[in-house]
Amino acid sequence: MLSSTLTKRLIFGFCRTSLRPAVAGPVVTRGYRGDSPEPNMIEIPLPPWQEKRNESLDIKRKRLLYESRKRGMLENCILLSIFAKQYLESMNEAQLRQYDRLINEPSNDWDIYYWATEVKPTPDVYQGEVMDLLKEFTKNRQMEQRLDAPNLEYLDKSQ
Numbered sequence: 001m002l003s004s005t006l007t008k009r010l011i012f013g014f015c016r017t018s019l020r021p022a023v024a025g026p027v028v029t030r031g032y033r034g035d036s037p038e039p040n041m042i043e044i045p046l047p048p049w050q051e052k053r054n055e056s057l058d059i060k061r062k063r064l065l066y067e068s069r070k071r072g073m074l075e076n077c078i079l080l081s082i083f084a085k086q087y088l089e090s091m092n093e094a095q096l097r098q099y100d101r102l103i104n105e106p107s108n109d110w111d112i113y114y115w116a117t118e119v120k121p122t123p124d125v126y127q128g129e130v131m132d133l134l135k136e137f138t139k140n141r142q143m144e145q146r147l148d149a150p151n152l153e154y155l156d157k158s159q
Helices: 004-019 057-069 074-090 093-104 109-116 129-139
Strands: none
Touching: 057 074, 057 093, 074 093, 074 109, 074 129, 093 129, 109 129
16 A cells, blocks of 8 residues: 555646646746745646627626626625726726726736735736726725625616
């Protein structure tokens, strides 16, 4: 019988080599590697972000509302879903494009959170009126209780 440590090493080594890309090429510009100290950790390539063209403003608002609610981390889910509830309906087409790029192009949700809370400087490509609005919203000057994403009842306009 193999020891559990030896078994784990064999399985981990096999999985790691089987997940490596077959061909070496240029580094993908979008990817997620995390903060792992392990130098041999592979980067997970992500498809490049593309703006959805020929999308009506109504559909774009609904998609952005959904994407604001379904984030990779709870902090952004709460922050962006409440922000979207408050501001999406009043955003014009240019602002919707800025918001779409902001929440969908960066591959790491922590970056968005750090920019919104001004822990890290916002890259120029994401700086604009929507980011300024998000930063101001994040300051929560009215001291609202923001513990959960808003209920979805407000979406049903027939009531």
